[in-house]
Amino acid sequence: MSFQFHALDHQQFVPFYGLSDQELAEHGISADIVERPAGFPCRVSLTLPEPGERVLLLNYAHLDVDSPYRSRHAIYIRDGQRTGHFDVGQIPEMFNLKRVAVRGLSNQHHIKAGEMVQGEQELRLCIERLLNNPDIAYLHLHSPTHGCFLATVSRAAVASELSGG
Template sequence: MTFQFTALDHQQFNHLYGLSDEALARQGVITEIAKTPNGYPCRVSLALPEPGERMLLLNYTHLDVDSPYRSSHAIYIRDGHPSGYFAPAHIPDMFSLKRVAVRALSARHHIQAAELAQGQQELRLCIERLLDNPTTSYLHLHSPTHGCFLAKVTRSCQTDELSGG
């Protein structure tokens, strides 16, 4: 089974890119400068920032549905970065070392299973196992310690190598 990682669409954050710290604070957004290369995972690029990059910390409704599981949480995005695109079955590098909570959601947006995975190989097996269940519609990946949303994973209908992109 082939799966697809989906980053958040940067266009929904364009109005925040490049604003002053004060203007962002008026909208409830905090700016931070990345101190280490392994923190502040960006939900738009699905990459870790370089030390010194400006990060925007904001609340984001990642499960904006009519369900008891409707949810929002704090996320980081890299200021000014476009959305990352990943070929089917590719796991973004930011998931190489991190432990990840994987939640399987139904078409009604109910959590029907959840697992922890660490490293790309374990995460790959977890994703494939959870998506193998026909009642799973999609997966949400979260930080197991802070609970922050990281990414969405769906089944990919493409099995051939992508051209362009």
């Protein structure tokens, strides 16, 4: 099964890039400086920022649909980062070491399956297994400890629909 990862479009965050802490606070956003590697995964680049980089913490509607599963949560984005693009079958490096909660959603945006995996190989097998289920239209990946949205994964054939292309 061919699949593709989708990062969030950076264009929706451009108005917040480079703002002062006070200006960000007016929008309910805070800024942090990364202190340790493997923290603060960026949902725009799907990379892990390096210590010393500035990240923005904001509330984001990652499942902004008419469904009982409609959802929003806190996410981090790297200040000034552009959208990451990934080849078919490519798993972004930030998922190599992290435990990930994988949710399979239907066309009606209802959760049809959920699994917990760790590492690229387990994640790849889980993605392929879930996307082979015809009841599952796409996947959402979340942090298992905080519940934060990480990324969307689709079948490669529908990748252009999810990215707006």
